[in-house]
Amino acid sequence: DAGVIQSPRHEVTEMGQEVTLRCKPISGHNSLFWYRQTMMRGLELLIYFNNNVPIDDSGMPEDRFSAKMPNASFSTLKIQPSEPRDSAVYFCASSLTGITGELFFGEGSRLTVL
Amino acid sequence: SQELEQSPQSLIVQEGKNLTINCTSSKTLYGLYWYKQKYGEGLIFLMMLQKGGEEKSHEKITAKLDEKKQQSSLHITASQPSHAGIYLCGADGRTGANNLFFGTGTRLTVIP
Numbered sequence: 001d002a003g004v005i006q007s008p009r010h011e012v013t014e015m016g017q018e019v020t021l022r023c024k025p026i027s028g029h030n031s032l033f034w035y036r037q038t039m040m041r042g043l044e045l046l047i048y049f050n051n052n053v054p055i056d057d058s059g060m061p062e063d064r065f066s067a068k069m070p071n072a073s074f075s076t077l078k079i080q081p082s083e084p085r086d087s088a089v090y091f092c093a094s095s096l097t098g099i100t101g102e103l104f105f106g107e108g109s110r111l112t113v114l
Numbered sequence: 115s116q117e118l119e120q121s122p123q124s125l126i127v128q129e130g131k132n133l134t135i136n137c138t139s140s141k142t143l144y145g146l147y148w149y150k151q152k153y154g155e156g157l158i159f160l161m162m163l164q165k166g167g168e169e170k171s172h173e174k175i176t177a178k179l180d181e182k183k184q185q186s187s188l189h190i191t192a193s194q195p196s197h198a199g200i201y202l203c204g205a206d207g208r209t210g211a212n213n214l215f216f217g218t219g220t221r222l223t224v225i226p
Contacts, residue, residue: 004156033213043157043202043216056213091156100164101147101206103214105156 002026004106006092012112018080021109024073025094033103034067034077035091043091049075050097082113118203118217126223127193135188135220137203143183147204147214157202160188190222198224 005024013019025032033048047057049069057067064083069075079086089110093103119138127133137146145164149157161170163179163186170177174191190197200221204214 042218045213045215048213093156101145101162101204101214102159103157105158107154107156 004092004094004104006090006106006109008109009107010110010112012114013082014114015083016081017113018078019082019086019111019113021077021090021092021111023075023077023092023106025075025092026104027073029094029096029104030072031095031097032069032075033093033095034075035093035105036088037091037108038088046077079111082111084113087111087113118205118215120201120203120217120220122220123218124221124223126225129194129224129226130192133190133193133222135201135222137186137188137217139184139205141184143179143186143205145206146179146183146186147206148177148186148188149202149204149216151200151202151219153199160201193222193224195224195226198222 004026007022031050034046035043036046037043044059046059047067048055052069052072065079067077089108091105091108093105095103117140121136125133147162148160150160151157161177163177166181166183168179176189179186186203200219202219203217206214
């Protein structure tokens with residue numbers, strides 16, 4: 001079975017450019033999460049969706065970050081404009097509501113902003 | 115806000131040795147989850163603990179949650195190189211939506 005699929009796996013961009021990260025959750029899962037991982041701050045929850053609706057975006061660092069989930073099989077995390085401090089590994093995870101605590105993570109998108 | 119502190123931050127052990135990783139919460143935990151992350155990969159779910167005093171085992175890994183539900187430990191018996199990685203404990207935000215927040219992580223290296 002296919003797991004959570006993220007793209008791109010690696011992205012290098014220059015400061016000020018727009019970055020779009022993509023995620024395809026596991027089919028049938030109704031919750032989707034975006035996390036960011038850095039050495040300094042560890043793994044941080046940015047936003048999560050339930051049934052395609054954003055539930056809590058309090059972890060989104062600032063207005064430069066936005067996330068959408070137009071349908072049950074696709075989500076994007078956009079950074080515009082990007083800054084060097086956005087460099088991190090961004091993970092997408094999905095789960096089935098009611099199955100407590102078991103998130104299925106993608107392999108991550110490593111973003112480097114020069 | 116609730117925080118999860120893990121210790122040690124990193125651990126280097128010889129293959130075959132036992133080891134313990136700890137996770138401490140500033141508040142009572144309603145659910146405690148252990149995940150493992152291999153270098154350069156996503157997290158993989160290991161175990162979930164919900165009841166005070168609960169203990170679960172899978173192969174050579176045992177996780178416990180104390181009676182007060184503020185501390186958990188992960189114990190690996192007879193470590194192997196395949197156990198190497200980053201171990202993270204997580205707790206839920208009590209919304210029922212699996213919005214987990216995670217501890218600082220423990221990086222485990224097992225020397226053959």
